Amino acid sequence: MPYLQCRMTEGRDEVPNGDVCATKQQNGNTHHLEGKTRANKNSDASEKKSEDEKFIPRIKWPDLAAQLFIHIGCAYGLYLCFYSRFYTSLFAFCTIYTSGFGITAGVHRLWSHRAYKANWALRFFLVILFTITGQKHVYQWALDHRVHHKYTESDADPHNAKRGFWFSHVGWLILTPHPDVVEKRIAVDMSDLEADPIVMWQKKYYPLLYFIFTIALPVGIPVYFWNECLWNSFWINYNARYCITLNIAYCVNSVAHMWGQKPYDRYINSVENLAVSVAALGEGWHNFHHVFPWDYKTGEFGNRFNLSTQFIDFFAWLGWAYDLKSATPMVIHNRVKRCGDGTHSWAHDEEALEEMGLVERKKDG
């Protein structure tokens, strides 16, 4: 059944073969259900239903106040750009994009998905870049992201896009989580990150590191090097910079789960979105990413608005990154054929497929 085959592998393809994983997941589910009677299943379902009916999220007022402060402060910081030195705004822009690699190549592709391995020097560099963005510590970010992939668009997904644009964009951060999210967060295996001393060092000293790398250095550098006033530098280089980085990351959870094509799997909601990819250093190829989350490129094409892939490729060339995992054209082709929405360039281009050896060459005559 194509729907089941496609749906079951979502976010859980751990080996580079879409077909094998689909079968594996189906078998897994069959075993799970074998031990349950129909009566058990019905009572489980009704218990779950009444639990869901009871769940009404509450506003986390301190988090709401923090988001309001960040967003209103961002508007003020952008206004101050017109009254500050040019280098101050340029520095904020450069900081947004360099620190962004700490999210994309660091906490996302390396720590959440283990799509490649990195030596301690690269891991340390990435953890510093990620700390500059101020988006919690690696452990917490990766935990939520693993839950998101494992239970995408269900009640257990922390930023379930089925609850609407605003919930998946920012609402999930200011509302109490669904009980299923709390339950699944506890069950996620984080032993690999617990064994990484750099991750645990950042977790332990996060408040101090946040003060140094998210606030003091970005604000202090323009003041020290080109005499920007402290007031302007704070609102531009802490507040506006921080808020813009946050909203780019939020768009991956909201926009890239709503508007775009689904060339790899039409049965899931995540999409390919060019604008998100441009803004988020290659993280908008989200239909591909949810089908092949272990692929270090987070998209089929490493050279198409995907600077994070080039960043990882550069460190692989230096020897700092290694064991890069990537889906082969054959695996991708099979998936496109089986589950895609027909928007993939290969879907109708028999000649290109023949040239790549992905389909048998037609005999002349």
Ligand SMILES: [Zn+2]
């Ligand atoms: Zn997603």
Ligand SMILES: [Zn+2]
């Ligand atoms: Zn991911």
